[in-house]
Amino acid sequence: DTEVTQTPKHLVMGMTNKKSLKCEQHMGHRAMYWYKQKAKKPPELMFVYSYEKLSINESVPSRFSPECPNSSLLNLHLHALQPEDSALYLCASSQGALGGARDTQYFGPGTRLTVL
């Protein structure tokens, strides 16, 4: 089973709202990722958690706040977003930086976010 789940599928929010995106995997993976993807562009890495510790933070604005409550769950808290933050937000997981096939990242279906 290589399933990563994400909720919600779609989210519309105003610029003053606070919302959260959720991601879950039960593959025993120890690395989890948040990506942002705009139309016709590749995924853009935002955050990496490795063994529940934030290991990569790609200079993302503070209005995005990641949280990894345990090895299976990853949240992305959103506050005071801008219309340009509208995008597909993807969660992925992998076994970790172990080399070869174990580095394969499996993506969830994504959350389509619209900021009004």
Next chain:
Amino acid sequence: QKEVEQNSGPLSVPEGAIASLNCTYSDRGSQSFFWYRQYSGKSPELIMFIYSNGDKEDGRFTAQLNKASQYVSLLIRDSQPSDSATYLCAVLPGRTGNQFYFGTGTSLTVIP
């Protein structure tokens, strides 16, 4: 220089033909290479990974890796209209960490 480069296309092939997608990378120490397929509005789906020089076949798909020339390619035989999608090349660089570098993707259209 970008870490990973792909021709953005669009690439059009007739149904039943071979589609050839190419990717070059800059980090000579890169170890693992991945091809993802992404349909419009959907998330990337793993097609294949490869980490040894040579060819790797899986059904209609063949990945080819040439580390000396720093390129990786994906061949799709007997192309079907359902193969129409964007194909993303992802590279795990040789330095420590688990951050992928993605190419910009190649848009493939298979014409019935």
